[in-house]
Amino acid sequence: MFDSLSDRLSGALKTLKGKGKISEDNIKDTLREVRMALLEADVALPVVKAFIGDVKERAMGAEVGKALDPGQAFIKIVNDELVKAMGEANDGLNLSAKPPVVILMAGLQGAGKTTSAGKLAHLLQTREKKSVMVASADVYRPAAIKQLETVAGEVGATFFPSSTDQKPIDIANNAIKEAKKQFIDVVIIDTAGRLAIDEAMMDEIKALHAAIEPTETLFVVDSMTGQDAANTAKAFNDALPLTGVILTKADGDARGGAALSIRHITGKPIKFIGMGEKIDQLEPFHPERVASRILGMGDVLSLIEEVERKVDKKKAEKVAKKIMKGKGFDLGDFRDQLLQMNNMGGMAGLMDKLPGMGQIPEAAKKKALNNKMTDRMIAMINSMTPKERARPELIKGSRKKRIANGSGTQIQDVNRLLKQFNQMQKMMKKMKGPGGMMKMMRGMKGMMPPGGGGPGGPGGMPPFGR
Known part of the structure; x- marks a missing residue:
């Protein structure tokens, strides 16, 4: 996410690092580069103008002139203005209303409304501990109702059945009545999408909104449409009192124009961002964390939260105890580590949140981001016997051939x-005994891709796929 914008901004800001003084002359070229970076990222022109104007005004003021490191002070201003453009802080859902809290999903066809409804149900159940019912008021596509039923089954949400011969308002009202009977906390109503904004579509969703008076009206929009996403959101906001936006398919958008434009154009906050196809890949949108990632400073807070949620603590403690007691780290433990990493989005998901990724050469980054290699490694370990996993020294000629054949790989892959x-x-052996962690960190230095940071830095991890 935001790869091209991040690269361009990092390059532009690098020229100011270490400058003893910031003047209009030496920030002129930098601001021009920042402006081009934002326009290439498909950020809306009014947003770019306002952003550059605010950065310039603050940069020429006292806060930079009196700073010990004016270059760093300028970067902080850019960071602050990025945060401001995207909405200052995370704006969560209003879940304190009288239950059932009704959430209406709106948006164009193909934006990912139905999938987002399922992802939101999963998030509310797992993180907020709410009971959730989902209902489809899309009576124009029979497949939409079936799709929502399938998604609801995947996440364990209650599905309210509907059919194409019913009226959307009746479906929504009946779902809310049933949710009250079952004492369900949240009802998510999925609505019909269109290929373009049209009057009939807007009239229908306005009538639906007026009938059910939802607590939250969320506009679901595809981030890959860039500033068009912001313009479409504005058209919907003019017709409906939106409370927020869900930005989908952000993992496929290297530009970031939608994220930077929506708040400014609509005045509505981005509440959630979809970072992949999996049902748990919907995250609350934190402007300060996204700004940090755009400027190549990582997103350690989100990484910590993800580890807390997704790492199997019992397995991690078991491995840690084994290592500390000197009982060794075997291939079964290694497979568990790889599986846990895949559960957090693989190397790409982890490295995207680590500080300093921009300093690693592109070739080394691509090797490290090769998630297919991680899958092959897991397949090879799965093709081994329990004895081989416990005692890798047994794996010689014929065993290597059997493991390669069983995992669809080559003998050289097994060797690697x-x-x-x-x-x-x-x-791992270095972790045993006093000062083990520091010894391990020193050992990691030699395992980093060329051009990586210091011990424990962005490259401080096994070179998967090398």
């Missing part, structure tokens, strides 16, 4: 896996 495992095993 064993080599990487040996590196990991040596690193």
Whole structure:
């Protein structure tokens, strides 16, 4: 996400680092680069003008002139203005209203409304501990009702059945009545989308909104449409009292124009952002964290939260105890680590949140982001016997051939896996005894891709796929 914008901004701001003084002359070129970076990221022109104007005004003021490091002070201003453009802080759902809290999903066809309804139901159930019912008021596509039923089954939400011969208002009202009977906390109403904004569509959703008076009206929009996403959101906001936006398919958008334009154009907050196809890949939108990622400073808070939610703590503690007691780290443990990493979006998901990623050469980054290699490594370990996983030294000629055949890989892939495992095993051994963590961190330095940071920095991890 935001890769091209991040690269351009990082390059532009690098020229100011270490400057003893910031003047109109030496920020002129930098601001021109920042402006071009935003326009190339498909940020709406009014947003770009306001952003550049605010940055320039603050940069020429006292806060930079009196700073010990004016270059760093300027970067902080850019960071602050990015946060301001995207809405200052996360704006959560109003879940304190009298239950059932009704959430209406609106948007164009293909934006990802139905999938987002399922993802939102999953998030509310797992993180907010709310009971959720979903209902489809899309009577124009029979497949939409079936799709929502399937998604509801995946996430364990209550599905309210509907059919194409019913009226959308009746479906929504009946769903809310049923939710009250079952003491359900939240009802999510999925609505019909169109290929373009049309009067009939707007009239129907206005009537639906007036009939059910939802607590939240969320506009679902595809981030890959860039500033058009913001313009479409504005058209919907003119017709409906939107309370927020869900930005979908952000994992496929390297530009970021929609995220930077929506708040300014609509005045409505981005409440959630979809970062992948999996049902748990909908995240609350935190402007300050996104700004940090755009400027290559990572998003450590989100990474910590993800680890807290997704890492199997019992398995992690079991491995830690084994290592601290000197009982060794075997291939079964290594497979568990790879599976846990995949559960957090693989190397791409992890590295996207780590500070300093912009300093790693592109070639090294691509190797590290090769999630297919991680899957192959898991397949190879799965093709081993329990004895081989516990004692990798047994894996010689014929065993290597059997493992390669069983996992659909080559013998050289098995050799590479064993080599990487040996590196990991040596690193884990260093954790035993007093000062183990520091010894391990020093050991990681030699395992980083060329151009990586210091121990424990962005490259401080096994070179998967090398």
